Every structure is written in C-alpha cells, then in structure tokens.
Amino acid sequence: MAIDGRTTESGYLLDNRQREAGRRFEALAEIFDGWTFDHLDRIGLTEGWRCWEVGAGGPGVPAGLARRVGPAGRVLATDLDTSWLSEPLPAQVEVVRHDVVRDAPPAGPFDLVHARLVLVHLADRAEVLRRLVGALRPGGWLVIEDADPALQPLACPDQRGPAEELANRIRAAFRTLLAQRGVDLGYGRTLPRVLREAGLVDVQAEGYFPVTSPVGRELEAATVRQIRGQLIEQCLVEEHEIDTHLANLQGDGLDVTTAPLITAWGRRPV
Numbered sequence: 001m002a003i004d005g006r007t008t009e010s011g012y013l014l015d016n017r018q019r020e021a022g023r024r025f026e027a028l029a030e031i032f033d034g035w036t037f038d039h040l041d042r043i044g045l046t047e048g049w050r051c052w053e054v055g056a057g058g059p060g061v062p063a064g065l066a067r068r069v070g071p072a073g074r075v076l077a078t079d080l081d082t083s084w085l086s087e088p089l090p091a092q093v094e095v096v097r098h099d100v101v102r103d104a105p106p107a108g109p110f111d112l113v114h115a116r117l118v119l120v121h122l123a124d125r126a127e128v129l130r131r132l133v134g135a136l137r138p139g140g141w142l143v144i145e146d147a148d149p150a151l152q153p154l155a156c157p158d159q160r161g162p163a164e165e166l167a168n169r170i171r172a173a174f175r176t177l178l179a180q181r182g183v184d185l186g187y188g189r190t191l192p193r194v195l196r197e198a199g200l201v202d203v204q205a206e207g208y209f210p211v212t213s214p215v216g217r218e219l220e221a222a223t224v225r226q227i228r229g230q231l232i233e234q235c236l237v238e239e240h241e242i243d244t245h246l247a248n249l250q251g252d253g254l255d256v257t258t259a260p261l262i263t264a265w266g267r268r269p270v
C-alpha cells in the first residue's frame with residue numbers, strides 16, 4: 001500500500017512524509033483491505049507462514065497477516081519510510097527500513113510475498129519483480145496488486161454536471177503528474193503476463209472497482225490536498241478550483257471512484 005523505493009528523477013509524488021499520507025493509508029486500508037485479504041485467504045494463508053509485506057506503509061496489512069499466521073509465523077514489513085508503522089504491532093511483525101530497488105532482498109525464503117500499489121511507481125519494476133520471485137520458497141505465492149488508471153481514467157464515471165467535470169479534470173491532472181514521475185498508468189492489466197514471464201504458475205487475476213463511498217471521497221480529498229501545490233505550480237488546476245472540488249467532496253452527492261485495482265497472484269514452481 002505504501003511506497004518502497006519509489007523514487008525517480010522527480011521524486012515520488014505522494015511522499016509518505018507528508019501530513020496527508022496517514023489519512024490516505026487509513027482510507028486505502030478501509031477500501032482495499034477486505035479485497036486483499038479475501039485473496040490472501042484464498043491462496044491458503046494460514047498459521048506458521050513466513051510473509052514479506054513490501055512497501056507496507058501503514059499497519060493494516062501487517063497486522064492482518066499477523067492474525068492469520070499466528071505466533072508461529074513471521075511477518076516482515078518493509079518500507080523506505082517506516083514512520084507510519086510506529087504503533088504497536090503483534091510480536092511476530094518485524095519492521096525494517098528497506099529500499100526494494102537498491103537493497104538486497106531480506107533473508108527468506110517466504111511462503112508469501114505481497115505488494116500493493118508499489119511496483120506501478122517503480123522505474124525498474126521488472127528487476128524488482130524478479131527479486132520478489134526469488135525471495136519465495138518453492139511453492140510460495142506472490143501477490144501483486146496495482147492500479148490501472150488508464151483502464152478507467154475518470155474520478156466520476158457519471159459525469160452529469162460541473163462538479164463531476166471538475167473532479168475528472170483534476171483526476172486527469174493527477175495522472176499527468178504521475179506520468180511525469182515514471183508511473184505506468186496501464187501497468188495493472190499487464191500483471192498476469194508479467195507473473196507468467198517471471199516463471200510463476202497457477203497465475204490468476206481479478207479487478208476491483210469501488211464506484212462510490214464516503215471513504216472514497218475522503219481518499220480523494222486527502223490525495224488532492226497532498227498534491228495541491230504541484231497542481232498549482234504546474235498550472236494544471238487553479239487554486240480556486242481545488243477549493244471548490246474539496247468543498248464538493250464534503251457532501252454526499254459526488255460519486256468518486258478510485259482507479260481499478262488489479263490483483264494478480266501466482267506460485268513459484270516446486
């Protein structure tokens with residue numbers, strides 16, 4: 001969910017050190033954790049497993065993994081910035097600062113390696129994926145979840161009035177900033193092929209597309225506040241338009257969605 005080594009020439013757009021990062025982590029967890037753990041449970045996550053959570057960001061996924069693997073299991077939660085993992089976590093969770101691009105993979109092997117909203121931001125994502133596969137035990141599972149903004153690019157698919165039009169224009173400006181920093185806006189759809197090319201078997205993938213919710217509006221507001229300065233500096237959106245959009249998000253009449261999340265999983269051959 002957070003970013004591990006997500007640096008490019010221009011830097012990571014949604015810097016974890018910014019004040020709004022914590023609210024974004026909470027909102028992302030509320031939106032996606034149920035979906036994520038449905039899939040982790042489906043592949044057989046159970047007591048005693050050794051798990052590597054890549055780019056953990058907040059505590060939600062590491063804590064959920066710990067509940068499932070129990071005292072006999074191990075959860076390694078890594079991120080380039082571990083400040084949002086400072087709250088108490090179960091004893092079997094180890095938090096380590098780690099740059100998945102530059103640092104050697106942690107000691108394994110692991111029964112499960114999971115990364116959500118990480119690889120899409122990395123310039124050398126193919127090499128990082130190779131390292132993640134290499135950290136698996138034979139028969140271990142890799143689960144990668146990444147967005148595909150190009151698959152459904154609108155903030156408000158039901159563009160019925162000025163508020164929705166403004167939301168969609170701001171979302172387009174957000175995609176512009178992401179693309180400037182090397183984000184592959186169509187990466188999610190490639191995950192099944194990418195996992196097969198990495199040598200995994202039993203590959204499957206599904207997409208999640210939450211259409212509207214109060215927490216979705218909160219996520220949108222936190223994201224816009226986080227990138228506000230860059231939108232204005234690059235003359236992509238005017239300041240008063242951002243204020244209008246944030247005001248629109250305070251009510252319940254704006255149906256705002258996230259980019260589709262593609263979840264793909266595969267097993268290292270025995």
